[in-house]
Amino acid sequence: MRNPEKKTEIRIVLTSDGSSSVFNPDVNQHYHSIHGALQESQRVFIELGLYAAFERFGEIRVFEMGFGTGLNALLTLLEAEKNQRTVSYTAVETRPLSLEQARELNFDELLDCHYLKPLHEAPWNRPASITPVFELVKYEGRLQDFRTENRFNLVYFDAFAPEAQPELWTQEIFEQLAVMMHPGGLLTTYCSKGTVKRNLQAAGFLVEKHRGPAHKRDVLRAIRL
Template sequence: MRNPEKKTETRIVLTHDGSSSAYNSEFNQHYHSVFGALQESQRVYIELGLYEAFKRFEHISVFEMGFGTGLNALLTLLEAEKSQRAVTYTAVETQPLSLEEASQLNFDALLGSHHLNLVHEAPWNRPVAITPFFQVLKHEGRLEDFRTENRFNLIYFDAFAPEAQPELWTQAVFEQLAAMLHPGGLLTTYCSKSSVKRNLRAAGFLVEKHRGPAHKRDVLRAVKLA
């Protein structure tokens, strides 16, 4: 069950493109790029991840490491609605934002949508259909403890930076994620450090380097080898 007690201090902040993010005091980390939460998520997870998955697969099942503000989920929902492609969305988060914090995020206002609160209000640990084309299943807990028989087409890897959470950027974790993907499945992430690329390759991924969002030269898309 979700623990209603506050785990750490989190505050909502504004990034340079006018979109919200959150700051976690325990890890001294922002949930999104301070140069623009919306443009970072759009580039890394939607353009490089979801659009490519739409081309490769008929049925789309997404796994997100780090549900955070729900921005990646919201953008995915909107794309599912626009394309009328059914998406099932599973996420793992250790420290969910409170509903009060989530209500301060401005993504719906910027995107002209009304789904963000519905995504955050969805109960934890059971699937909820937000729209006819988008179902979400949020798990509260650590990635290392997460177990599933499901297989995914696409993984959004949005953990805090390796300096803050080194245990999540290891070969062992990427092997765990590879086992959760269908052959040819995709993993996208904002971090392009050499150690991350090396661990992805060792875990059985073909690693591609792509142009990043503003103020970020490179980001990664990794493809699970057959």
């Protein structure tokens, strides 16, 4: 069960495009690019992931490694509403923000919406209907311990960078995700390091390099073969 008193010692920061991010001193990492949290998530996860999934699949099941600020979930919800597409969204997070910390994020203001608060207030470890077309379930814990009978057609892989969490960028982790995915399913990530590409390929993915967001030359999209 989640301990409501547990808080991570973090601070909210502003990125170059005016959107919020979080800095976690324990791992010396920002949750999003300092060059623009919003534009990074839009490019890596929505343009390369969700839009492609909309074209390939009917009902969309998304799995996110790292719920974090909730920005990727928020952008996905807004696209689901805009396109009236049913999305089931599952996320795993080891360091949940407190509600007080989440209230400092400015995504609702920037995007002229009101969904970030209900995303963070949704209960842990059981489904919650945020809108008629968007269902969310958040699990607190490690990806390595996560088990599900569901199969996903889109994975947002948004773990901390390999230098901070090397255990999450291994062939074994990508094999675990491949088992959780439908054939032809998509995985997108901001990290394009050669070791990550090779580990994805060894786990049975076809890996594509794509133009990244600002100040990021390449990002990856992988297709589950």
